[in-house]
Amino acid sequence: MTLPYLIDQLVNGLILGSMYALVAIGFSMIYGIVRLINFAHGDILTIGAFAGLAAFASADLPFPVVILIVLVAGAVVGMVIERTTFRPMRGSPQVTGFIASLAVSIILENLAIMILSAQPRTFRIPAYLNALVDFGPVSIRVIDLMIVVLAIVLVIALTSFVRFTKVGIAMRATAENYDVARLMGININRMIMLAFAIGSALAAVAGLMWGSKYGQISPLMGVLPGLKAFVAAVIGGVGSISGAVLGGYILGLAEVLFVGLLPPALSGYRNAFVFGALILVLLVLPNGLLGRNTETRA
Amino acid sequence: MQTWIKGLASAAVGALIAASAGSAQAADPIDIVALYNLSGGGQASLDVPSLNGVKLKAKMINEAGGLLGGRMLNVTAFDTKDDTREAATAAKRAVAMKGVSAAIGFSDTTYVLAAAPLFQTAGIPFVTSGATSPDLPVMVGDEMFLVPFGDxxxxxxxxxxxxxxxxxxxxxxxxxxxxxxxxxxxxxxxxxxxxxxxxxxxxxxxxxxxxxxxxxxxxxxxxxxxxxxxxxxxxxxxxxxxxxxxxxxxxxxxxxxxxxxxxxxxxxxxxxxxxxxxxxxxxxxGLDTGPANEFRKAYTREYGHEPENAFAALGFDAMGVVANAIEKAGSADPAAVTKALAATKDYEGVTGALTYPEGSHVPSKPVxxxxxxxxxxxxxxxxxxxx
Missing domain, CATH: 3.40.50.2300 (Response regulator)
Known part of the structure; x- marks a missing residue:
């Protein structure tokens, strides 16, 4: 093993981790505010990818506009799911929402198969996004660079939004305690819907990035990344935004290094490794790296 | 998607017409089942064309007057959704149907292994149009036939x-x-x-x-x-x-x-x-033979585009080999069809001449x-x- 090889693999892990982080943030945010493990979150990634495909195919829109369209599409779908499925269940035991999210996930996947067909589709992006940028020993594609930069920018924007703006503070108050937040004049419904909108928009944008990077999308593409984002969120501590980001990067790097540093014969076990890590984290650090004890909520 | 929905719809309509025409002539249709992954994953990109090929061949045979003196081929398709459990379920349902003469299906060994053993037990021949493991007949039994070459x-x-x-x-x-x-x-x-x-x-x-x-x-x-x-x-x-x-x-x-x-x-x-x-x-x-050119033309006429890949041709040949065996056997009884299938020699298919060598159910064919x-x-x- 040589140094360039190691750098190569670290870059691979960073890119993969950025996409996991984007999905994991939304996952964590939604959990933080409604205590819902939303298994339909990965399917929003699929919707984002297909929205991106449609935006590219219907008009030759510039990439930033496509990103905007995908963000909006993800947010709208997230809000619709919240309004139609999860709001009527608010106040029910946690497991009700969890099972409902599985149902939503399966409905979305089957709808996608019926409407879009199961055949994988090609996802083409403008040529300039595929150009190579040199950084000394490694060269990176523009799209890969964009994935990393976009992940970091969105994370910083979101963190400052939640920490410093009035709406962000209201969201955190809602996450803390519905009743007290309501007494403070906060519209709980609006806050929860906002969390779904932001979380889903991020997952959708991750889907766009996923499609742009790998060039192929299909109705079930979101399943595995969705599950892995769940693992990332657990590693970081479910409910914590910075934890989700950290978990995403740790998972991306660990997965790539697992394949890259161990004998090739073990490459096939990468998913087993990821979910084995999940069990380990749950045993050793049940609240994740940056998570708080979330069971004490009023 | 739309094309295969249309395809399924036309197959259903075709089946109805075939069924009504059959009863009018007092000749029972010959039931063939086709198991394919039509939705769910990349297998669909092989299986959808395969089923198109199967149905095209059946249609052409029916238009030419059917088999065994006027009996129409009736193909019932099952979508197994890229899921081996669905494949086994579809096989169970197919076996429970009365009077199935033969089954055709799949482009991948894993799915054949999920479905074919059920046909083996029921004594119905299973002809795979695209799965290529040469060990399949050993693993499944004497009802198992391959149309493609082995891996x-x-x-x-x-x-x-x-x-x-x-x-x-x-x-x-x-x-x-x-x-x-x-x-x-x-x-x-x-x-x-x-x-x-x-x-x-x-x-x-x-x-x-x-x-x-x-x-x-x-x-x-x-x-x-x-x-x-x-x-x-x-x-x-x-x-x-x-x-x-x-x-x-x-x-x-x-x-x-x-x-x-x-x-x-x-x-x-x-x-x-x-x-x-x-x-x-x-x-x-690469084959510029009569059957290959004829197939390309017929497929384009039926589906509005050239065959997507070789699997369309394999589906077409799978149906052809089965029909050939039914004619040779002079009966649609599954046991007779199996026997005739095993004796297939120099069947001029689209994917080359097909012969099952003595004691083998894997054909020797060009690559x-x-x-x-x-x-x-x-x-x-x-x-x-x-x-």
Whole structure:
């Protein structure tokens, strides 16, 4: 093993981790505010990818506009799911929402198969996004660079939004305690819907990035990344935004290094490794790296 | 999607017409079941054309007056949704139907293994149009027939082509460990390649659901002396593998089996990067024979576009071989059909002449080697296995 090889693999892990982080943030945010493990979150990634495909195919829109369209599409779908499925269940035991999210996930996947067909589709992006940028020993594609930069920018924007703006503070108050937040004049419904909108928009944008990077999308593409984002969120501590980001990067790097540093014969076990890590984290650090004890909520 | 819904709808209508016409003539239709993954995953890109081929052949036979003196073929299709449990369920439902003469289906060994044993138990022949494991008849039993060549034949053909024609002596092999088909390809390829004097310098594995191959590409890049890659991949990962290898700046020849016979191989990496790719597939593209040309014309007329890949032709041939056996047997009784199938000799199919050698249910058939160059998929040569 040589140094360039190691750098190569670290870059691979960073890119993969950025996409996991984007999905994991939304996952964590939604959990933080409604205590819902939303298994339909990965399917929003699929919707984002297909929205991106449609935006590219219907008009030759510039990439930033496509990103905007995908963000909006993800947010709208997230809000619709919240309004139609999860709001009527608010106040029910946690497991009700969890099972409902599985149902939503399966409905979305089957709808996608019926409407879009199961055949994988090609996802083409403008040529300039595929150009190579040199950084000394490694060269990176523009799209890969964009994935990393976009992940970091969105994370910083979101963190400052939640920490410093009035709406962000209201969201955190809602996450803390519905009743007290309501007494403070906060519209709980609006806050929860906002969390779904932001979380889903991020997952959708991750889907766009996923499609742009790998060039192929299909109705079930979101399943595995969705599950892995769940693992990332657990590693970081479910409910914590910075934890989700950290978990995403740790998972991306660990997965790539697992394949890259161990004998090739073990490459096939990468998913087993990821979910084995999940069990380990749950045993050793049940609240994740940056998570708080979330069971004490009023 | 829309085309296959239309296809299913027209099949249903066709079945109704065939059924009513049959009763009018007081001749019962001959029931054939077809099991394919029509929705859910990359298998659909092989299975949808396959079923199109099956239905086209049945339609042509019916239009020409049916079999056994006017009995119409009635094809009932089951969508097994890329799920082995669905495959087993569909097989159970098909076996429970009364009077099924034969079953046709699948482009992948894993699904055949889920469904065919149920037909074996019921004594109904199962003819796979696209699954290529030569061990299938051994694993399932005497009701199991293959229409395509076995994986041993196509993997050995590519090993010889790589070593002799492309001059590759040091190779890296990527294997999808999630499929019987791909692990089989690697086994046979490695054996023949090493026997020729070649060396496998890197053997890496992945799973069907993988999309990120960056770690494998980096390892490939850092492995010294690699002259080419044999990618034992199914259709789901075929395009992404080529894209990611090329994006890393590696211009090595990439080779594979008939799992690469999908348009994703060109569309996903794009024309520029879909180059220097070679794969083995079922010889029909290169065959300028009467049946092959006739098939291309009939398929285009029926579905409005050229056959997507060789699997359309294989489905067409699977139905043809079964119909041929029914005629030869003079009966639609499954036991008689099985016996006649085993005796198939020189059936002039679209994918070449098909004969089951004495005691074998895997045909000896020619293999086509395809060359992808700047997005153009061209026929290179046909190899007929000697042993």
């Amino acid at each position: 041993d034949v196509q993997a050995e053909a590519m090993a010889e082509y790589a070593y002799n024609k492309l001059g590759i002596h040091k190779i890296a092999i990527w294997t999808d460990r999630g499929m019987d088909y791909t692990t089989g390809l690697t086994k046979y390829f490695t054996k023949r390649f090493e026997k020729l004097g070649g060396k496998v310098v890197l053997s890496d594995v992945f799973m069907t659901s993988d999309q990120d191959f960056s770690a494998l590409v980096s390892r490939l890049k850092s492995t010294k002396g690699v002259e080419g890659v044999y990618a034992a991949s199914g259709p789901d990962t075929a395009g992404i593998i080529i894209k990611q290898i090329r994006e890393a700046g590696l211009d090595l020849p990439i080779m594979g089996g008939d799992g690469l016979d999908t348009d994703l191989v060109v569309s996903v990496p794009g024309k520029e990067m879909a180059t220097d790719v070679y794969f083995t597939t079922h010889a029909y593209v 086509a080697i395809m060359h992808v160059d700047k997005g153009n998929v061209d026929f290179d040569e046909t190899v007929t296995p000697q042993d």
